[in-house]
Amino acid sequence: MQSYGKALSHIIDGAIAGTAVDTILFPLDTIKTRLQSNAGFFKSGGFKKIYSGIGAAFVGSAPTAAIFFITYEFCKRNLIYHNYIVLNYMMSAAVAESVSCIIRVPIEVIKQRRQAFFSLSNDKIIRDILLKEGLLGFYRGLLPTILREIPFSFVQYPLWEYFKKSQKFKITSEYNFVDAYTKGALAGGVAAALTTPLDVIKTKIILAKVKYLFYMYKRILFYNQKDNSQISIIKICKDINLNKGFKGYFAGLIPRIMWISIGGAIFLGTYEITSKNFEKYFKNY
Template sequence: SLYDPKVGFFGESGLVEICLMHPLDVVKTRFQIQRGKTDPTSYKSLGDCFRTIFQREGLLGFYKGIFPPILAETPKRAVKFFTFEQYKKLLGYASLPPGLAFAVAGLGSGLTEAVVVNPFEVVKVSLQANRSAFTEQPSSFVQARQIIKTDGLGLQGLNKGLTATLGRHGVFNMVYFGFYFNVKNILPVSKDPNLEFLRKFGIGLVSGTIASIINIPFDVAKSRIQGPQPVPGEIKYRTCFKTMATTSILVHMGGAVMLLVYEYVYAWLQETFNHKESL
């Protein structure tokens, strides 16, 4: 069969992560695209951003642009994990050290994933940048149609910021998968299931945190390119790491859970399907 139930599961389970983390993603994007301190509409702090969005745009303001990532979730997860496994198998023929193979396979999966998700990211960021009330903004389909009509499907339109997205997903997955599987193989396995779960969760959490911190410049560049264009020189490089470090880490904390889900459920499904095939 062409349908792999394992791939479908990871796509569907990612919807929970989106619903929980999207408000933080909106706040993160707002900070990334806002102008300098001289702009009276700039958010002063994380708390100010949450308060302002709630007061001016309502609770639904935190869910602006949620439909594109929901729509992209199944293909995104499918590409991320499926291509990681395939690249890992291919690299096995190259006689690379296992540690390096994990990182390179992660890089490959991230680059492939970026090509799939970039059009959805362009629509998402343009909707998140809109500060009008949720009921007043266009739908995702109307926004996508407007982008295509105005700028086309190329690198100035629906695929704007592709290079930054390639860097964002490539670097994140390289560090994320590389760190997780290398450290997991080094640290001793616990016989206690609860401690083993905590071991893997801790490694996943640290992996996501390190990957998100290293990834911030690419993430900021992507949002700045895909969102309202800044005035040259108004934002300093250090701004990339101010406040956005916190939100980026929080947004990617779901990744620790997702990687655990991937490991445990993948192992369970493999055992289940192998058992059925042997009958």
Template sequence: MSKANSAAPASEGSFDPYSIEGLVHRHENRQLLLQRLQLVRRQIKDLENEVLDIERTVNCLPYRPQDSHSVTSDSPRINRLAAAGAGGLALPLAVGIMHPLDTVRTTMQARHGVLGFSEAVKALGSRGIARGFGLSFAWACPQGAIRMASYETCKELLSDKFYMKSFGIGVSAVLADFASSVIKVPRELITQRMQTGQYTSSWAACQSILRQDGFSGLFRGYLSTASRDTPFMVLLFFSYEQFKAWKIRLTFGDSLPPLAPWSDAETVLWGGVSGALAAWLTTPFDVIKTRVMTAAEAMTIGQAFRSIGPTGLFAGAGPRSAWWFCVSSVFFATYERLRSKFQQRLE
């Protein structure tokens, strides 16, 4: 009887854990736990992927949620003095390097588009191609300082005022351009008259303009310049900021980006692409502005348009786009680098 009882299988939970049955039971339990652990890990991985997908979707939205801790909301604040100093050095450098091409473009547009690129270069000669360089270079310094300090200030103030961030960028670009127009319009007026051979020196040009038209004569073509630069600045800065935002999202994710998120080569490329695109699309406005500024007598926008005709609206579009590609490449690369250095010093 005792032997029969000892040979009977042990009830569940009463067997010896160190017996064969106990070891088998423990092994089975371990396998079940490992399977459950793998399942939980897969679920956690799926949740992590879902969170990343949601974050990418939110970052790609055209607006910025108020409670978002994305790159754009946490990006470093730009010091106004750093922006002014960098802009005041970057713009004259870019304008000075590309001045000869700008002279060729101005000559092509002032001649009603009858001159091609090579013909304009031959007509100008080695001396004529440098006309107006000194004044354009010197006056570009305060223009660049005012423009970039105003742009960074307005962009910071307006970043949360619009449903779509692009509106804030566009308004900031336009306001910054209007602020710098007090320097830009007289600079372009005198420079272009010197480029077309109407005056031999900036002093003679200022004297003649003030004598004939008074102080307001220095701002002839202001309306045509504003009609050209409003869409140009919106296209230029919006495309540049958009390229930069794409780079930040692809490279840094939600972490805090540096002041210069691009390499120098990337800044040269995408800054140039932004400038060339904006220049090509706004060439008709630039042709009309050039005709108004270089005309012997005061001319309205309508009169300039009729004198040019539809076929001449894209005169000099190639040199203008090439000029702005190079200017924007040099300007943005220099500006980003100097702004980052000045910001570090000021902090």
């Protein structure tokens, strides 16, 4: 299959996989977000309206996943680490995650605010962000998201590639759906457990109520003592240590593992299945 056909296949495969996982598992994502919110689970809505924000997620799923996989596959073929195959997978996934965050983060900001403040409409959230925070408000949590996604990808994608090639994890002698979904679930579940503290920090930054957000990203890292309305990774960590202790970094752990294990099965499994089929279809392009 020529490069044009491969690129088109990765775009379609990624779009299908991303839309499938975000649509099917949205309720678990809502529960996880509310468990991590500063207001607490029940004050953020509990089990009410657990599909709040699904519109934003649905709009962003396909392009985000498509951008990720076309970048991942391109880097996997072209990076210089072919003699160090695990490093190749890690770097390819890290680059792909960083690029896809350009679309993912604004969608995540709108989605998570709808999940935690379900009485607000998408239009109201967007207007409030533009009025109070400016365009940078849509990228609140960009740095924590990247800091979460890169370690996550360092674990998930090398594991997934290893499982795909290892006979130990092959359920049947022939390729089948169960085989593909199991490998995706294992890779996602391990990565989810290890990166939950980073996810907690990212969620708290996105949901924090601040007065103004016109600041450079260095102020995310270094808390400005003169302005208590600003937020930072360091301040969030101090608040978690003070109010929740070590267990606070693992708020929403079980829903996150469930969500990403099932999500990994659907996302990576669907991608693997569709890619095998679309590669045949696009082989002449």
